[in-house]
Amino acid sequence: MARTTPHDPSPADDRPLYRRVADQLLGELRDGSVPPGERLPGERRLAEHFGVSRETVRQALEVLRRDGLLSTDRRGSHVALPGPPAGSPVPLVFPVGARPSEPRADDRATVAWGAPPPEHAAALGLVPGRPTLLHRYTSVSADGKGRRTAVTSFSPVAVAEVEELARYRDRADGAARAQLRRAYDWMRRAGLTLHHRDTITLQSDTASVRVVRRVHDQYARPLEITDLLVDTRLDALVYEFTLPAAG
Template sequence: MRDTFAKTPIWRAIADALRGDLAEGRYAPGDKLPTEAALAERFGVNRHTVRHGISALVEEGLIRTRRGSGAFVAARPTDYPIGQRVRFHENLIAAGRRPAKRVLQVEDRAATDGEAKALRIRPGETVCAYHGLSLADGQPLAVVESVFPSGRLPGIAAALAAHTSITQALQSVGVADYTRASTRLTAVRATVTQALHLHVAEGDPLLKSTSVNVDEAGRPVEYGRTWFAGDRVTLTLEER
C-alpha cells in the first residue's frame, strides 16, 4: 500500500530540533548558536537548509541574527522603569535579573558646553567622566557615560574607581540621596565601539537616555548618557 503520509520538510525538522535545544536549556539567552557550517554537518544538510530553519525561529522571536556575527538566542527584554528615582541595581533585581557593572574608564577633563549647562558650572570647568558597561545576567545591557562636577564633589574620581555602584560612589562623597530631574529618550544607531561593547552590529538600533540627577538641595550632581541595546530592554516611564 502506498505511503500517503507527508514527510516533514528538513528545514522544519531542523527548526524543531533547535527549538528543543532551547527548551532543554542547552543554550541560554544571549548564547551564540553553532555556525551554519557546524549545524549543516550535524544535520547532514547544506547551509541553505540550515538557514531556512533558523529563519523560522527568527520569525518566532526565539533567535536573532547579527550580520557577520551569527545567530544568538534571543534574551527576554528587561523591564527598566525610568522615574524620579532610577537605580540600576534595584531596577534589575526587581526585574528578576542579576545586575553587574564594568568600569571602562574614569577620567578628569574639561566640561563641554552642553555638560556645563546641564551641571550648572562654567564651560571648561573640570569634570569627572565615568565610562562603564552595565550587564544583566552577564549579558551587556547598556553603555554608560556619566559626568560629575569635580569642584562640587571632591574625591568623586577615586570614589568611582573604588565602587561599581554610582549610588555608593556619590554617598562616599557626601551625596546621601539624589533624584532624577530630567530624562530625554531618543533612538540612535550603534557606533562601532558601542557595537563591540554590546555585542551587536554597527548601525543596530539603540535607545539613548540623557538625564540629569540632582541632590536633595536641587544641585546637579550627575549628567548621564546611557545607550541601551534596543532588543534587550523595555523602558517604562513612571509618573512622579
C-alpha cells in the first residue's frame, strides 16, 4: 500500500473519521491492494498509511468486519471480499496436476457423493463411511501416454461454505462430467485462505510419481485432500506459483 491521507471532509460530509478511513480502505481493497484471503498489514502500518491513530484504524476495521468484508483470527485480519480484485493473478488450477491448458476432449472429470478412501477420511476428520463430495480426474496425453489420475475428497466445511461445490451434491452421481478447475478460486471467493501442503513421492516400483495435496483454511480446518498419480516416463509435473509483493 502506498501511503495516503484521508481527504478533508466536504461541508456535506459529516461522517466520522473512522468511517471515512473504512470507506477508503475498502476502496483500496477493491482495487486489489490486498487480494481476497490475504492478511492485512498491522494496525500500526495502517495508521501510518492513513495518517490517523491506531484507535481510528481499529474502529474502521470493526466496521468492515461487521459488514463481512474482513475476517479475523489469531494470525490477523484477512480480506473477505466476494471475488478476486481486477488484475489478480490466475488462481491455481484444480486438481493438483491438472494440465494448465483447457481440458481436452479425452480428459474426464466426474463427481460422486460417497464414502472417501480411509486415508482421506482421516485427513478430513470424517467418521469412516460418512459420505462427502468426491472428484475423480483422468487425463492422458495425445500419444496415449503420460497418464494422470487424481482422486479428491472435499470436507463438509468446503461443501457447506463454498456455494459452487454445494450445488454438485444433488447431481453427484459418479457419471456426469464435472470440471471443477476453478475450485480454488471458488474457495477464495467464499472468504477462505488456502494453505497447500504437497507431499511428492517417487514410486520405486513404477515410473510414476505420487502427489498428495492437503488444503486447509485460515482456521486450520481441512478443505480437501487430493491423491494424484502421474506417469513420468514422458511427462513432466510443473508447479507454478504467484505470490503478491509485500505491501
